[in-house]
Amino acid sequence: xxxxxxxxxxxxxTAFPLLVELRILTNLLGVDSAQGPDGxxxxxxxxxxxxxxxxxxxxxxxxxAYGTDWLAFGHIVIAMFFVGPLIxxxxxxxxxxxxxxxxxxxxxxxxxxGPIRGIPLYWRLIDxxxxxxxxxxxxxxxxxxxxxxxxxxxxx
Numbered sequence: 001x002x003x004x005x006x007x008x009x010x011x012x013x014t015a016f017p018l019l020v021e022l023r024i025l026t027n028l029l030g031v032d033s034a035q036g037p038d039g040x041x042x043x044x045x046x047x048x049x050x051x052x053x054x055x056x057x058x059x060x061x062x063x064x065a066y067g068t069d070w071l072a073f074g075h076i077v078i079a080m081f082f083v084g085p086l087i088x089x090x091x092x093x094x095x096x097x098x099x100x101x102x103x104x105x106x107x108x109x110x111x112x113x114g115p116i117r118g119i120p121l122y123w124r125l126i127d128x129x130x131x132x133x134x135x136x137x138x139x140x141x142x143x144x145x146x147x148x149x150x151x152x153x154x155x156x
Contacts, residue, residue, distance in 0.1 A: 001086040004099065004137045005079045011130075012075030015068050019058060022051040046120055078102075089145045096145075099138045106131030 014021065025047060026033040031040070037048035057064050082099065085092020107128045114124035 001082055001089075001137065001141050004134060004141075005082045005086065007134065008075050008079035008082070012072045012079065015072035015075065018065075018068060019051070019054045022047060022054065026051060043122070046123060085141065085145075089141065089148055093142070093145060096138050096141055100135055100142075103131040103135035103138065106134070 023033065029044065029047070031044055031048065033048055033051055036052055037045045040048055054065075081095050082092070085095050110119075110124045110127040110131075113119075114121075114127065119127075
């Protein structure tokens, strides 16, 4: 459960400084971001496309970044809901089931909305992986809750 909470918080915090992170990434890759994405392919093309899109958008409509601020905040708030199951696992079964449903929902969202928004397939698959990997600690948590309940029933 702690792994799931940590993942949500990290993904939330990293959604605040998107442009700064992209600039750092292009520097680490040794890519000249001033030239733009033309002349590049694959992941480098995509990173530069996103960076230039954010630079242009923030320059003209800086208030649009407020939407990703809310996305970031939403991840952190969702993480708070999983503190209950961390502290008292048997009482948090409904929260865990909701988390599992959300993880499953990531896959159709990425596969349906991604092409509509022009997101490359490899990036949609990365997005899907959040649901696939996110569901694993939740399923494990449900198994642990069952063990706790069986142990408490056996000792009663």
